[in-house]
Amino acid sequence: MQFKDIIGQEKTKALLLKEAKKGRISHAQMFIGDKGIGKLPLAMAFAQYLLCESPGANDSCGTCNACVKVKQLVHPDVHYVFPVVKSAQTKVSVSDDRRQQWNAFVKQNTYFNLQMWQEFLEEMGKNAQIGVDESRSILKKLSLKSYSGKYKIMIIWLPEKMNTSAANKLLKILEEPPENTLFFLVCDAIETILPTIISRTQIIKVPNLKIEEVKSYLIKEKNLPENQAQSIASLTQGNLVEGVLMSQGxxxxxxxxxxxxxxxxxxxxxxxxxxxxxxxxxxxxxxxxxxxxxxxxxxxxxxxxxxxxxxxxxxxxxxxxxxxxxxxxxxxxxxxxxxxxxxxxxxxxxxxxxxxxxxxxxxxxxxxxxxxxxxx
Structure with missing residues (x-):
């Protein structure tokens, strides 16, 4: 994922690039804002930029070995945590147990929400969460040395789905992480996260997309007539995911x-x-x-x-x-x-x-x- 692939969000992109160029990257950053506006793509693009072997002024090169691996979701220094439905029957307890499905889904969907992810897994209506087993897995992964010699990056999608036991187990590593370890927490509902987690992160406020940006995307990518694209963009108020879902029929x-x-x-x-x-x-x-x-x-x-x-x-x-x-x-x-x-x-x-x-x-x-x- 490169910054150029992300719709709008120019101010947030500039902020992240400024951090990287100054070498003042907070070890734990929480991307907050409404759903469907590109917070996860921003975190992914930032991870790729930081690991790129030949970064440019405004984006990763997109062609080096590191960029290719990040884009293909196989870079050994980029880890993903996301809500899963724990099941003894399917032998699922942590994100790695769904990693194959996650990779396939994310490659097809740059912008998505929890509903789409659960529909993909045919798990609608079930309680997806990030449990204490996940916290143990995170601690284990981050105890290992970086493969690239640069950063180890842990991207946690929807940390509000983390139960109290899992959150408490991560407090110490969030406050004092191993060297060159970064946490990117991508959050839809910050008010439901433990204050002790929030206090250990730098908040990155991601604004809603402009209605014109959503409209333009729907016209160019979904081939909608201008009046229909305008109507949907106005209705969704900057939520691209909802706009795409509505454009499907x-x-x-x-x-x-x-x-x-x-x-x-x-x-x-x-x-x-x-x-x-x-x-x-x-x-x-x-x-x-x-x-x-x-x-x-x-x-x-x-x-x-x-x-x-x-x-x-x-x-x-x-x-x-x-x-x-x-x-x-x-x-x-x-x-x-x-x-x-x-x-x-x-x-x-x-x-x-x-x-x-x-x-x-x-x-x-x-x-x-x-x-x-x-x-x-």
Whole structure:
């Protein structure tokens, strides 16, 4: 992975290059930010740059023996740790037990999330974590000498999936690592990580991608029409992974639209039975789809405001969505937009933290009836 292969993130790239050139590389760095914005590719590209035999001013050479090995995920000084579903039946307890599948998956997917990784392994719904056996494996690997004579690099993807025992076992080595040992922790939810881990790392804040960057990628790499790419990029708010998933077909988007229409009509009519039916449906579609539906709803609320104040020619929606907004948009205005955004944002937050989805959506639809009427 080279920096040039990563979409956007020019400031973060410049920061990492500056560290390397000055020789002031923190032994433990935590890449934080939203999902789907390229934190893992940045860590991988940085590792390749540091091990490159002929690094340039702005990137690794990409052709030396070290670069080739890092790109192929076989460099002996670059180690990967990631959540696994522990199973006596499959004899999986640490990342190395899934390393063959990891290599195949990462080579095919530069940008991905935990859901995609678990779908690849056919382990959706199972508890993937980083356990204490993994910590023992990390300590063992880092006790060995560097193969290249440069750095030993440990890339930990989703350290928030580390259980307490595993985290506590790594505290000492994070604070006093062996010479020329680097930890790159790639995190989606820093608030769930032990403070003692966070305090031992340098925080690298990775910003969301720009909507134009996501749009450009979808047009060039996924061959989407400009208006569809713009609509998806606006909806995903800089999350490239979600943008790619949505670009793979209109089925999910159509389902979100149908659910949104059903929910809004039921809320306006204060149809309690219909509302509870929608809440029941949404409670059973899985966490990632639930969050995507909520994001889609936020997108439609924002487009409603644009429709109201700037006119229909300024909205980024498909024809059937525009037809619905023609009647619906007037109910979204300055009387209720702030409360709607807060309610749906909070729902996403709680789903991310394993809230009971059926209870959450039941509560949300009740709030929605009041908020829609507020805009009448």
């Amino acid at each position: 209109d089925v999910a988007n159509n389902q979100y639209f149908e659910s949104f229409v059903k929910l809004m009509r039921s809320a306006y009519a204060i149809d309690a039975i219909a509302l509870m039916n929608v809440a029941e449906e949404l409670g059973g579609i899985g966490r990632e789809n639930q969050k995507n539906f909520l994001r889609y709803s936020l997108h439609m609320f924002r487009e409603s405001l644009i429709y109201n104040y700037l006119g229909e020619e300024k909205v980024n929606v498909k024809d059937e969505e525009k037809a619905f907004l023609n009647k619906f948009a007037k109910f979204i205005n300055n009387q209720n937009i702030t409360d709607l955004i807060t309610a749906f944002d909070e729902a996403i937050y709680h789903i991310d933290r394993n809230a009971n989805a059926k209870l959450l959506f039941s509560d949300l639809v009740i709030k929605l009836t009041k908020l829609i009427k507020k805009g009448v």
